[in-house]
Amino acid sequence: MLAPLQQPMSAASWMAGRDTMAGEANDEHDKARRFRDAALPHLDDVFTLARYLMRNPTDAEDAVQECYLRALRHFDSYRGPAMKPWLLAILRNVCNAEFARRGRQETPAGLADDEQAEATPPIWQEPQASPETALLRQQDGDTIRRLVAALPQPFREAIVMREINDLSYHEIAEVAGVPVGTVMSRLARARAMLRSAWTVAEGATP
Amino acid sequence: MNCADAEIMLHALIDGELDAGHARDVEAHVATCPACAEELKTFRAMRATMAEANLKEAAPVQLRSRIEAALAVPVARVAAPRQSLLAPWRASWRTFFGGFTIGTALSAAVAASLVIAVVRNDQNQQIASDVVSAHLRSLQAGHLTDVETSDQHTVKPWFNGKLDVAPPVIDLTAQGFTLIGGRLDYINGQPVASIVYRRRKHVINLFVGEPLGAAVRGVKDESVQGFNIRHWREAGLDLWAVSDIDAGELDEFGQKFTAALHAPGPS
Numbered sequence: 025m026l027a028p029l030q031q032p033m034s035a036a037s038w039m040a041g042r043d044t045m046a047g048e049a050n051d052e053h054d055k056a057r058r059f060r061d062a063a064l065p066h067l068d069d070v071f072t073l074a075r076y077l078m079r080n081p082t083d084a085e086d087a088v089q090e091c092y093l094r095a096l097r098h099f100d101s102y103r104g105p106a107m108k109p110w111l112l113a114i115l116r117n118v119c120n121a122e123f124a125r126r127g128r129q130e131t132p133a134g135l136a137d138d139e140q141a142e143a144t145p146p147i148w149q150e151p152q153a154s155p156e157t158a159l160l161r162q163q164d165g166d167t168i169r170r171l172v173a174a175l176p177q178p179f180r181e182a183i184v185m186r187e188i189n190d191l192s193y194h195e196i197a198e199v200a201g202v203p204v205g206t207v208m209s210r211l212a213r214a215r216a217m218l219r220s221a222w223t224v225a226e227g228a229t230p
Numbered sequence: 231m232n233c234a235d236a237e238i239m240l241h242a243l244i245d246g247e248l249d250a251g252h253a254r255d256v257e258a259h260v261a262t263c264p265a266c267a268e269e270l271k272t273f274r275a276m277r278a279t280m281a282e283a284n285l286k287e288a289a290p291v292q293l294r295s296r297i298e299a300a301l302a303v304p305v306a307r308v309a310a311p312r313q314s315l316l317a318p319w320r321a322s323w324r325t326f327f328g329g330f331t332i333g334t335a336l337s338a339a340v341a342a343s344l345v346i347a348v349v350r351n352d353q354n355q356q357i358a359s360d361v362v363s364a365h366l367r368s369l370q371a372g373h374l375t376d377v378e379t380s381d382q383h384t385v386k387p388w389f390n391g392k393l394d395v396a397p398p399v400i401d402l403t404a405q406g407f408t409l410i411g412g413r414l415d416y417i418n419g420q421p422v423a424s425i426v427y428r429r430r431k432h433v434i435n436l437f438v439g440e441p442l443g444a445a446v447r448g449v450k451d452e453s454v455q456g457f458n459i460r461h462w463r464e465a466g467l468d469l470w471a472v473s474d475i476d477a478g479e480l481d482e483f484g485q486k487f488t489a490a491l492h493a494p495g496p497s
Binding site: 056057060061064067070071072075085092096169172187189192209211219222 | 272296
């Protein structure tokens with residue numbers, strides 16, 4: 025008895041449902057399009073930082089993909105100011121989560137590196153024949169990449185975000201979740217370590 | 231300032247992150263301290279070398295297309311679920327389209343009609359977005375016009391041989407829209423004529439091409455990223471006027487263009 029009555033009702037509700045869902049689909053579609061336009065131009069930047077954080081091209085690619093998917097999910101709550109640091113912050117979280125999942129805690133490992141770095145006497149106290157002539161001999165890109173990749177974690181990401189991603193101190197501070205002063209001292213350390221590694225690499229080249 | 235402060239702050243100086251007062255302090259110290267001056271020089275050279283080495287890496291093409299595919303959204307997902315997507319991503323869309331997983335003929339029919347609706351909309355959105363992108367590109371220095379003249383009899387022949395259609399080029403200076411030139415552009419991968427007008431300080435791009443996408447009936451007004459688009463079809467051509475002037479003025483432009491097009495006698 026009820027069935028004939030229910031039939032048109034359910035058809036009507038399906039129709040209503042279809043309109044709503046089509047509307048939602050369009051909203052979602054529009055959102056995805058806006059996100060694509062805003063976020064894809066930074067893909068190389070995100071990928072580059074991922075390479076230095078993950079130290080492995082396959083892991084880097086997975087992290088970048090996960091970063092973009094997460095970013096799209098949170099795009100509704102994105103209020104700026106700049107897309108690039110926002111994406112890099114998400115990427116950094118993705119990478120940290122991955123390291124945590126593996127149980128191979130990169131950050132504490134970074135601390136160990138940190139102590140080691142602390143033990144190394146500051147390079148500027150060492151006698152230097154002529155540091156700037158050493159640097160005038162250009163290292164090729166691959167050597168520089170290798171040297172940067174060998175830096176311990178907090179210094180590595182600071183120098184990559186500064187020199188390659190071209191972020192301001194303020195943006196780096198936001199991404200790394202540390203005060204601007206810390207960014208400044210990390211960069212100073214990163215460059216000092218990089219220079220000493222650079223000089224060594226220079227010596228190794230005939 | 232002592233060397234200990236300077237050795238940190240000179241990096242901020244190199245990076246242009248110091249305010250004028252601190253920059254002066256560091257520079258004053260460096261001027262009197264050869265060791266720190268050497269440091270500054272070295273790190274500046276290092277920074278320059280790194281910049282020259284162009285260390286940014288290009289994302290692999292397959293990663294880019296993987297991400298583009300993943301962001302290319304629900305349509306593809308409903309039509310053919312992709313295996314390569316990350317699980318959580320898939321799950322969220324499955325929830326979104328949860329209604330369609332119910333295996334009834336009715337829901338399948340609804341799903342099919344939704345796909346069609348979204349696809350069609352997608353193409354129009356693609357075109358609208360292309361129109362705005364082309365407009366934005368044209369506003370960059372030196373991109374606005376390939377042929378720059380207010381003479382419609384110069385602009386019109388310029389398009390000869392560049393397009394399969396002869397776009398109507400109409401001078402609307404008397405009506406308050408100054409013709410400033412023409413340009414070849416692309417919408418949705420197809421070559422189109424762009425006829426460029428100026429209204430006060432605002433640029434209007436009028437794109438004219440062979441019909442693209444779904445048929446329009448009458449005039450379709452849209453707003454994308456703050457730009458107004460007026461789309462209509464006339465004389466077998468698709469026309470899109472795009473500008474940052476308000477929708478009312480853009481409509482006025484369209485009406486005057488149409489009126490002039492159909493006006494008798496030599497224009």
